[in-house]
Amino acid sequence: MAIDKVIVTNAAALSAKYGKTGFGKVGAALKKLIAADAKRGLTSKLIALDSKTDMAPYGVPVASAADAKAVKAAIDAIYAREKPDYILILGASDVVPLVPLKNPVYSAGNDDDRFVPSDLPYACNTGYGTDINRFVGPTRVVGRLPDLVGAKSPDYLLKLISLAANYKTLAPADYQQYFGLSAQVWQNSTSLSLTKIFGNSTGLNLAPSSGPKWTVKQLSPRAHFINCHGAHRDVSYYGQKGDSYPIAHTAKNLVKKIVPGTVLAAECCYGAELYDPVLTGGQAGIACTYLGEGAYGVFGSTTIAYGPSSGNGSADLICQFFLHAVIDGASLGRAALEARHQFAGLYSHMGPTDLKTLAQFYLLGDPSIQAAAIVPHGLNKTKAFQSAFAKIGDAGVRTLRRERLHRVGTSLKKDLPATRATKPGAGPEPSREITRVLADAAAESGLTGHASLHFHVAHKASLNKGDGVKRTVHVLISAPDQGPKQQHAAFRKVVAIVATAENGKLVHLKRLHSR
Amino acid sequence: MEWHGTVQRKVIRRGTKSEHEALVLVTSQGEFKLRRVGGNPFHDETLDQLEGHSIRCAGELDGNEIFMSEWEVMD
Secondary structure (H helix, E strand, C coil), rough: CCCEEEECCCHHHHHHHHHHHHHHHHHHHHHHHHHHHCCCCCCEEEECCCCHHHHHHCCCCCCCCCCCCHHHHHHHHHHHHHHCCCHHHHCCCCCCEEEEEEECCCCCCCCCCCCEEEHHHHCCCCCCCCHHHCCCCCCCCCCEECCCCCCCCCCHHHHHHHHHHHHCCHHHHHCCEEEEEEEEHHHHHHHHHHHHCCCCCCEEECCCCCCCCCHHHHHHCCCEEECCCEECCEEHHHHHHCCCCCCCEEHHHHCCCCCCEEEEEEEECCCCCCHHHHCCCCCCCEEEEEEEECCCCEEEECCCCCCCCCCCCHHHHHHHHHHHHHHHCCCHHHHHHHHHHHHHHHHCCCHHHHHHHHHHHHECCCCCCCCCCCCEEECHCEEEEEHHHCCCHHHHHHHHHHHHHHHHHHHHHHHHHHHEECCCCCCCCCCCHHHHHHHHHHHHHHCCEEEEEEEEEEHHHHCCCCCCCCCEEEEEEEECCCCHHHHHHHCEEEEEECCCCCCCEEEEEEEEEEC | EEEEEEEEEEEECCCCCCCCCEEEEEEEEEEEEEECCCCCCCCCCCHHHHCCEEEEEEEEEEEEHHHHHHEEEEE
């Protein structure tokens, strides 16, 4: 029998966290989830990646729970044999690790993330690696139902499994009202995002001065879109006006206030980071709290995110694409995959911050959950249609959708050029024209000191673009040791100049603004 | 762990959604953003008094951030 959904986890890691009794409860809960999936027409299979028995049909079991390379190989082997429509990763990063991808824009004092913990590689047919360029063509529908890092009680995980087993697809109208929240400084960008998703931005809340004590009524819409600051190991999202960063949204205030079925897209830095709540006084982060309070899914970032001060880009776009697909009736996992496809497909080549964006956003939640129903065509309501599809339900058309998603991902992998950093002195050095333009733009923008990063864009042979064309990307970023705040007060919004060149000739120039 | 250094205010994480002015401990081992567990990570008024001072602090280093449990002004 074909497997529609695989649930992968690490039994030893779960057992170590919860003991024999707790582990047994998790197993029993998963049986109920698999039974509930069956009632929805999904054949689901639980595979412990560390079990010799479970992994026997596929290959080598995972010896160490922390070994992302072995986990990637195991999931690849399972996918190759079963071709499931959904991959549910069960557990937080101390059960099934995220892959530590190298951050292409790591710069001490600026973007401090040396690595981008990511589930993106698990969605790709490409073998293990830490270069994000390897994973620009995802084809698999993947989501992660986390437990709490370091937890000793399985109660939180049991609750999430139960929620997944008992979810109900709601009417599209239930997701057409929204809770929108933005740092005041990003009002224009967030308004634009909301208008693109919902057709208006009249419900946007700004921090300051709104938040963080939201009422049940304010949080009652099931679609949540948040564009605020976030921080590593922190339980809150923050607004901003000038030098004021008030708490806009905080985990402890969400208890008993999240309506079941809520779906959150959070642009915030570290907005969906998984960490041990012991580090924050026992309070889990916002993403995990949403899920624990009944949200079906959270789409957010593991690390520092990017976006322009006005207009849309990077985090704005990938979050928009996700929520739009959810409202359009996609399963949460398909929405995440389509968001990645749409985002990667926007570009002739992905710049270094684009690569990071693609890798850092991921789905927390069961990927097979369909939150909003698809608006049916008239034919779907006929007796003939319902009789014809009574037995197979959605399975047939899902196969067609997976075929399309596979084609899109494969095409991106085949055609998107790789954008790789070059070592100092190894070239490509910017041409004199590029150097002059960057210097002029930096001077006009008030960047009196800066660090530079250089990248070369390697086109794939499939694009017939390689002959004689050398595309390079050159980035000037203000040096981290710029000094006192007065020096920057007038120019805080200007942070980097990015020039794209072909054969040394400038073809594109943009100025990145802080958020 | 324990660190010694000078507290300076700097703009960090330029070009990201986390860009902000932060108090940074400049030490011989490098520069680290200073935080307090439970403090506002973007502007912690409790730590403002440390700006410009030489301090000794104890806490936990996580990534590029020191989560201080205690500190002492040395100058």
